Amino acid sequence: MTTEQNIPQVDENQIIAERRSKLKAIREQGVAFPNDFERKNMAADLHAAFGEKSHDELEAEQVPVSVAGRMMLKRVMGKASFATIQDVSGRIQLFISNDITGEDAHAVFKHFDLGDILGATGVLFKTKTGELSVRVTEVRLLTKALRPLPEKFHGLTDQEQKYRQRYIDLITNEQTRKTFMIRSKIVQAIREFFARHDYLEVETPMLHPIPGGASAKPFVTHHNALDMEMYLRIAPELYLKRLVVGGFEKVFEINRNFRNEGLSTRHNPEFTMIEFYEAYRDYKYLMDFTERLFSEVARRVLGTTVISYQGKELDLGKPFHRLTMVQAIQKYHPQFTDEQLSNRDFLINELQDLKAKYKPEDGVGGLQLSLFEELSEHLLFEPTFIVDYPVEVSPLARASDKNPGITERFELFIVGREIANGFSELNDSEDQEARFDAQVAAKEAGDEEAMFKDADYIRALEHGLPPTAGEGIGIDRLVMLLTDAASIRDVILFPHMRPE
């Protein structure tokens, strides 16, 4: 394998050629990529500190500044020019005129291009229209941009290019920058929430000898020295519960999972999850805990729990709805009776009528789940916990003491999307072993997503896992919710694309 195939074709054009010749001239005059410019001020800080001052106040103070950033706009007017530069905090306008820099320096500036990285020193002032600006005494080219920016007003509209060349999207699109800043704040708020609840943050393997903790197809890779197949993890669950066996009673991990499945507006092959486990708790505690987490994160990141998603409003500060799977089906289809929904033949008939996907070998529980996914899941706009998941689709969850066919498990749906999955953990090693064996039988019968048996995990459980509750939350989907993003690709910096 060479890396050459990953390098896009060189696409030279007149604009790039022009800029290359400018760079060549700069090289001939000295250091073309200087790194000795001392930037002392950020655009946003200057606006915050001096934006309210009047023209006369600023003239009296003569505030010296040193700013740097990418030139986004340029307006040349003969003997004076304006330029707008952008740093990570925002934008500020430069004013360059023959009177101050001299005619030669101004002439050099006139040949700087949009997209170039500039450093400028000068004094703050206010223009006629009241815009805080820098009256430039010296402006330097710090990095020549050889490629032109997208059209300055419309920016980049082609989704493909926005994803493939995210750097351009970030340069030109304020909303994109904002989305990823919010993403960072969300993760930070989650970390702080768990730290405050005395959780230990851990890192467990990404390379697994046996993929486990979820029902999904793994990516396969090869370890040369050990000459063995390895799998990129589909979930960290079994490792985190080993840590609870070891006595870390509250643990969490925020990291990537990999699932070898299709791409969609809701699925990227690698995605970020937080999984957390707490000993001596159950799934009901987790639901309350999750409500607190979501409302707190929203409040800290957005300042409110009332959010708007794709034009509809919802409140993460209110208690979330809680429905059993059967209730969730009946909510939108009240014509179905409890008796019908616990009748295998009836369920299969309905699923066939709906042309829905289901596994014919499933029992009542699995068929109910298929019907729920077909009829109700996408309609659960307001936050809703669905409880009473059947044992057969929950091989790692503790069965209910009252009803052995169902587990102490929930999934959380918001805006019609699964966003979290939690349960009281199965800590009976013999039951767990029997469940693994059932999964292996299903895998041998052709279910590619069925789980492998992890003998060491059984051994760990045999040492005793305290009663424990655990949950996973999809960070990307949470970010979508809080940034009003329609596609998971809008919240992942470099989403997966077909190779160019």
Place this chain on the structure above:
RNA sequence: GGGUCGGUAGCUCAGCCGGUAGAGCAGCGGACUUUUAAUCCGUUGGUCCCGAGUUCGAAUCUCGGCCGACCCA
């Protein structure tokens, strides 16, 4: 996997009942000392996604392919 829409200058887009490609921005040259998507004058720039077919002639019509967006599975 199926359906719909799209791929034309560096970018944003027009042109599509067939007649050999246009605008705005960006670039280049010129005018302009408070502009802010600056303005005004001039000007350079094209594998019309790829391949085949129909035709005297294809960006335009037909078929196949590639890539993408959205919807469905």
